[in-house]
Amino acid sequence: MRRVGIIGGGQLGRMLIQAGIDLDLRIRVLDSAPDSPCAGIAHEFVIGSVREAETIQRFSEGLEILTIEMEAISVEGLMRARERGVSVHPAPEILALIQNKGKQRLWYAAHGFPGPRFQLWKPGEPIELTFPLIQKALQGGYDGRGVYTVPSPAELREEPSLLEEKVSILKEVSVIAARSVSGEVRAFPPVESVFHEEAHIVEYLQIPAELPPPEIAKAQEIAMELIEALGVVGLLTVEFFYTTEGQWLINESAPRPHNTGHVTLKACWTSQFEQHWRALLDLPLGETRLHAYGGLVNILGPAGQHGVPSFPSLSALLRIPGVSIHLYGKRRSTPFRKLGHILVLSQTQKELQKKLREVRHLLEVEVHPL
Ligand code: ADP
Numbered sequence: 001m002r003r004v005g006i007i008g009g010g011q012l013g014r015m016l017i018q019a020g021i022d023l024d025l026r027i028r029v030l031d032s033a034p035d036s037p038c039a040g041i042a043h044e045f046v047i048g049s050v051r052e053a054e055t056i057q058r059f060s061e062g063l064e065i066l067t068i069e070m071e072a073i074s075v076e077g078l079m080r081a082r083e084r085g086v087s088v089h090p091a092p093e094i095l096a097l098i099q100n101k102g103k104q105r106l107w108y109a110a111h112g113f114p115g116p117r118f119q120l121w122k123p124g125e126p127i128e129l130t131f132p133l134i135q136k137a138l139q140g141g142y143d144g145r146g147v148y149t150v151p152s153p154a155e156l157r158e159e160p161s162l163l164e165e166k167v168s169i170l171k172e173v174s175v176i177a178a179r180s181v182s183g184e185v186r187a188f189p190p191v192e193s194v195f196h197e198e199a200h201i202v203e204y205l206q207i208p209a210e211l212p213p214p215e216i217a218k219a220q221e222i223a224m225e226l227i228e229a230l231g232v233v234g235l236l237t238v239e240f241f242y243t244t245e246g247q248w249l250i251n252e253s254a255p256r257p258h259n260t261g262h263v264t265l266k267a268c269w270t271s272q273f274e275q276h277w278r279a280l281l282d283l284p285l286g287e288t289r290l291h292a293y294g295g296l297v298n299i300l301g302p303a304g305q306h307g308v309p310s311f312p313s314l315s316a317l318l319r320i321p322g323v324s325i326h327l328y329g330k331r332r333s334t335p336f337r338k339l340g341h342i343l344v345l346s347q348t349q350k351e352l353q354k355k356l357r358e359v360r361h362l363l364e365v366e367v368h369p370l
Contacts, residue, residue: 001026002281005063005086007050007077008070009038011328011338012257015265016069017041019273023281030059037328053077060086065280067234068256071099072140087181089233089280090255097230098255102138102162108250111229113222115250116241117165123158129165136162143336144200167249171242173209174260175223178235178275181282185228186275187220188268188288190240191260196300199336204297204356207263208290210349211242219248226253235276237261259298259338266324266343267294292322293352295344297359301333305367309333311340313364320355322346333367 001024006013009031017038020027029042032049039045048055050070056077060066065087066078078092097103102120109115119128127133135157137146149166150156172195177187192209193202208216223238230236237258239251261272270278270286278285301309308331317323322345330339342359346352 002065003028003063004065004067004280005030005060006038006042007056007059007066007068007073009033009036009042009045010069011037011330011340012069012259013038014041014328015262015271015273015326016067016257016276019271020277022274023277025277028059028063030056035331037330050074050077053080057081057084060084065089067276067280068095071095071254071256072142075099087280091231091233094230094232094255098253100138101136101141101252104252105162105164113226113229113250114248115164116167119163120160121163122160123156127153127156127163129163132166134164134166136164138162144195147200167241168244169241170244170246171209171211172251173211173219173240173242174237174258175219175240176235176237176258176261176264176272176275177220177223177227178272178279178285179227179232180279180285181233183228184285185224186285186288187223188261188264188272188275189290190216190219191263193260196336198303199300201300201336201338202259202296202298203300204295204360205260205263206296206349206352206356207267207294209242215242215246215248222248222250226250230255234279235261235272259341260296262326262341263294263296263343264288265326266345267292292345292347293349295346295352295356295359297342297344297356297363298338299327299340299342299363299365301335301337301339302365302367303335306334307332307367307369309339310366310368311364312366313362316362317342317359320344320358322355323359332370333365339365 028044050073053076057080060081189208193205327340
């Protein structure tokens, strides 16, 4: 039995616990919300702020390994845990780099990884890029928050930010790579995601991305080169833009399991969660290959409604062969909150797409007053 800690108690933590049980891990989770998806499931659930160094330090006492399921946490806390002999993955330096979109972009450019043309900009400085631009807050953004399309100079927000030229995107694709303590590296097949227009959250996705095999191999290669160059231990999810000109550009990456990787639970020989533990425990990494075409539909809180969610279409959905449901146990629905997901398996890509349409059509979330 190994003592491990996870910072963050959301659905990613919940699925890490599920995979950790198979390896007999003893799991302690830190989250500020007493009703988070990991509460009641973790061996030990500690309520406290993930943004406080002191809290993380205390939380990590007696742990062998410490990992994360979210990025907006205290890097200083991770450093203190490491100084006290805990194996911390991802390393605090990696997290500090990734928490800042500007630093992350500079690092990719300095190390030869492909990305859009960009500029780190402060109000008053001349713009060296061609409009339209995408303006991004340097820190704290997620699910498209802090990201703005800027058609002309007059519409720029007057704040230090990362500016990028607007890329002509054909597909948004992510590749999850893993690297173990002793340096073994593997990548899952690319996932192709379709985003909800208003919420900027993945609405549905399929694995593998519908692209020619050499393009798929290229994305996997870039992701594996990146995880090696960064020296990440654990998972690194690399979000790409595949452009209309057929180029792979890196958007950003996340050193943790990812919403787009849930499909690996049922479509791949090894899931992203099992792979994360294998990497951290320095076990051989698992086969990432597919045994079916896979899809995912996110179950999102309906727009404009707050309250207790219920899912009246579960029976209709589960009647479709190859469909399974995962509810995250969130007691409160807010607009576009991720409440669960539906996985879809199929023997052909065409049939998968048909089932995905059917699932999206049938899926219903009701919200009741608190
Ligand atoms: P977040 O970290 O909040 O998810 P992203 O940086 O991934 O934000 O941007 C959100 C979305 O904005 C992306 O999924 C993509 O659709 C769009 N986007 C971001 N950067 C660019 C770009 N340079 N060109 C075109 N679209 C972009």
